[in-house]
Amino acid sequence: MSAIEVDPDEVTDVGNAITGLAGRAAHVATALGGVVAGDPRPPLTGAALDHLTVEWAAGAGRLEGELTALGQAALAAGFLYRRTDESVIGVSPP
Numbered sequence: 001m002s003a004i005e006v007d008p009d010e011v012t013d014v015g016n017a018i019t020g021l022a023g024r025a026a027h028v029a030t031a032l033g034g035v036v037a038g039d040p041r042p043p044l045t046g047a048a049l050d051h052l053t054v055e056w057a058a059g060a061g062r063l064e065g066e067l068t069a070l071g072q073a074a075l076a077a078g079f080l081y082r083r084t085d086e087s088v089i090g091v092s093p094p
Contacts, residue, residue, distance in 0.1 A: 008082035015074030022067035029060035 032053055041049070 006081045008078045012078035015071045019071030022064050025064035029057050032057035
């Protein structure tokens, strides 16, 4: 049977990196929410662009939530790997 080798610090680093990406997605959502359309547009084009802007902002907001959850899961996994190592072998890997 093979062993699973995981460096808890690397898992934690990945969790932190993903969480940082969530902040960027939040920034994109906020920026898109602040886009103001100009008046000199054909009505159908303007309506389509307004709808697209709303949908992109909503999608970026959902992406932020998903990235936050993934980052938190990775942070929890790193913590649990470390605790398991400490419990099973008595020491945490370097």
